[in-house]
Amino acid sequence: MLMFHFDHFNFNVLNLERSLRFYDEALGLHPVRERRTDSYRLVFLGDGQTNFCLELTHLFDRTEPYDLGEQEFHLAFMTEDIEASLKKHEAMGCVVQWPKTPGGFYFLEDPDGYWIEIIPERKKEA
DSSP: OOOOOOOEEEEEOSOHHHHHHHHHHHHOOEEEEEEEOSSEEEEEEEOSSSSOEEEEEEETTOOSOOOOTTOOOOEEEEESOHHHHHHHHHHHTOEEEOOOOTTOOEEEEOTTSOEEEEEEOOOOOO
16 A cells, blocks of 8 residues: 655745745744745745645746635644744734634734644643
């Protein structure tokens, strides 16, 4: 049987430098590799803990924001301190949905309108 594992997820971005600053400040993601051609630049961001990457694609000739549909997709991150994370992201002004549930989750919006879910770290079963 063939085996597969996750490698990366892609967001196309309009302003790469603005997006790199956002992902560094909001989530502590840093470039781990990149690729450039005459028409685009790819920057893969890592969390320093897993091999999974977020690929930011900047198409040099793109000038219009991307149509993200009805936001029926998102990327999710776990945090060990949901309250401290929420406080940080509220100060950044990027929280778009917070259901006000104890120990709940919330969503951020990045500079291009992509939603990112922040969820509390799952407790390990005894």
